[in-house]
Amino acid sequence: MDVSWEEFGWERLADGVGRRRLPIWDATVGLIVGEDSVLMYDTGSTVREGAELRAQAQALLGGRRVTHIALSHPHFDHILGTAAFAGAEVFGAVGVDALMRRERDDIRRSAVAQGVAGAEAAEAADLLVAPAHLVSGEWTLDLGGRQVLLANVGPGHSGHDLAVLVPGSPEVVFCGDLVEESGDPQAGSDAIVSRWPAALDRLLSLGGEEAVYVPGHGAAVDASFVRAQRDVLAARFGVS
Numbered sequence: 001m002d003v004s005w006e007e008f009g010w011e012r013l014a015d016g017v018g019r020r021r022l023p024i025w026d027a028t029v030g031l032i033v034g035e036d037s038v039l040m041y042d043t044g045s046t047v048r049e050g051a052e053l054r055a056q057a058q059a060l061l062g063g064r065r066v067t068h069i070a071l072s073h074p075h076f077d078h079i080l081g082t083a084a085f086a087g088a089e090v091f092g093a094v095g096v097d098a099l100m101r102r103e104r105d106d107i108r109r110s111a112v113a114q115g116v117a118g119a120e121a122a123e124a125a126d127l128l129v130a131p132a133h134l135v136s137g138e139w140t141l142d143l144g145g146r147q148v149l150l151a152n153v154g155p156g157h158s159g160h161d162l163a164v165l166v167p168g169s170p171e172v173v174f175c176g177d178l179v180e181e182s183g184d185p186q187a188g189s190d191a192i193v194s195r196w197p198a199a200l201d202r203l204l205s206l207g208g209e210e211a212v213y214v215p216g217h218g219a220a221v222d223a224s225f226v227r228a229q230r231d232v233l234a235a236r237f238g239v240s
Contacts, residue, residue: 008060013212014168026182026217027077029053030174032166034143037067041164041174043081046120050081070150072176073158074100076111083127092131093152093160100130151206155192156199165206173207174214179226181218193237200230
């Protein structure tokens with residue numbers, strides 16, 4: 001299985017764990033493969049992009065389908081492809097479901113403002129899939145022969161930040177936009193900046209010193225990068 005990740009345009013991170021860096025915004029999509037189930041972390045910026053990811057994953061996995069989705073946070077470039085995954089169980093941080101329904105039009109406007117075609121943004125907003133499974137603390141998900149931990153580590157970058165820890169050698173932590181490598185961390189109007197450094201402390205406690213940390217945008221990093229970014233954010237926002 002793992003020898004084919006790069007052939008299909010994905011980056012192998014560990015046994016049965018990979019990610020794809022999407023074009024334009026360099027957003028991360030993660031894929032975690034168990035014996036029985038397959039988890040995708042984030043789904044892209046449009047239904048079309050989600051369908052492309054679905055097809056790529058099925059080709060990579062010999063026809064197996066994505067069965068579970070975890071959404072890192074409710075920004076358009078991470079969630080608007082979810083409707084392409086019919087039947088998948090969708091997870092998110094507690095409260096994100098109500099926010100997505102309430103702010104559906106704001107999400108659409110944000111996508112258009114960032115360059116998504118109006119028709120594609122409208123389609124994705126109309127078909128927006130809010131998580132049915134809400135994580136208030138931690139949720140262990142059994143994929144068959146592999147358990148992963150969904151952790152509500154926010155707020156920080158947004159009010160609803162969900163990370164995924166994949167045990168193994170190495171351990172892999174999907175961070176969402178709590179960590180960014182290809183640019184400075186972005187603090188929009190929904191960021192809870194006073195609590196962002198503490199969210200990164202929680203990420204580091206999950207993964208430890210030897211884990212691979214996968215940012216929402218950019219190349220995979222190590223614990224020292226996350227710690228340095230935590231300190232930069234603390235100084236930037238005047239919090240400890």
